[in-house]
Amino acid sequence: MIKLPEIEKSYKSSTGVEEFYYALLLSETDTTFTTGEISRVKFLQNIEVEIPQEAVRAYGDNRTAEIAVSGGDVSVTTQFHKVPIEDKNVIFGLETADGISSMGSEDNPPYLAVIFAKTFEDGSKEWVGLTKGMFMRSKISGKTKEDKTEFNPEEVTGEFMDRFVEGFSKPKSVLFAADKKGETTNRDALFMKIFGKTYPGVVQEPTGV
Numbered sequence: 385m386i387k388l389p390e391i392e393k394s395y396k397s398s399t400g401v402e403e404f405y406y407a408l409l410l411s412e413t414d415t416t417f418t419t420g421e422i423s424r425v426k427f428l429q430n431i432e433v434e435i436p437q438e439a440v441r442a443y444g445d446n447r448t449a450e451i452a453v454s455g456g457d458v459s460v461t462t463q464f465h466k467v468p469i470e471d472k473n474v475i476f477g478l479e480t481a482d483g484i485s486s487m488g489s490e491d492n493p494p495y496l497a498v499i500f501a502k503t504f505e506d507g508s509k510e511w512v513g514l515t516k517g518m519f520m521r522s523k524i525s526g527k528t529k530e531d532k533t534e535f536n537p538e539e540v541t542g543e544f545m546d547r548f549v550e551g552f553s554k555p556k557s558v559l560f561a562a563d564k565k566g567e568t569t570n571r572d573a574l575f576m577k578i579f580g581k582t583y584p585g586v587v588q589e590p591t592g593v
Contacts, residue, residue, distance in 0.1 A: 394562070398510065400503040404428040406475065407579050409495040409516055415548055419497055419579050423474070427465035429537055431500055433512065434459045435558060458544040458557045460514065467538045475519050493518040497578050507565030513578035515557055517544030549577050
């Protein structure tokens with residue numbers, strides 16, 4: 385009997401989050417996609433991706449006859465120290481004129497692709513990619529300054545859906561990959577699958593002469 389090599393598993397829990405990237409999804413077919421330039425929103429504080437799944441039971445003869453799984457909508461909740469107005473204009477699809485941004489009832493946010501990283505104390509990272517979705521306008525709030533300085537973070541929520549991803553047999557909404565400290569192989573592969581572009585700052589080698 386052939387013994388398969390043991391896979392080294394990691395049971396470490398993440399302790400941080402960083403490197404939030406997004407790009408506009410410019411076009412899409414059943415087998416291809418195109419995104420715009422990759423942008424980063426710095427100082428991500430919290431992010432939560434909900435990927436609900438529900439078991440649906442069919443009954444007969446006073447017992448369960450069959451179980452099927454129903455997947456729910458993927459939702460994302462983020463919190464940033466600050467979302468620059470330049471990013472809000474793009475993410476929310478805001479109209480601008482004379483240096484002024486605007487919001488209205490007919491605003492239509494664009495489809496985006498997103499990647500962020502969960503960090504671990506040993507220097508490793510787990511990268512999470514969201515294939516296709518849009519973010520809703522965040523509320524505008526403020527508070528008077530008191531004796532103690534307090535910062536007001538900004539929360540942005542979004543909804544995501546499935547999209548074709550090369551290498552997979554069915555459309556996907558969430559992809560994730562992990563790299564050990566100092567390694568970037570899986571990160572780079574994920575950026576190509578989510579954005580169709582290399583990690584910012586990495587030059588793609590020519591594939592032929």
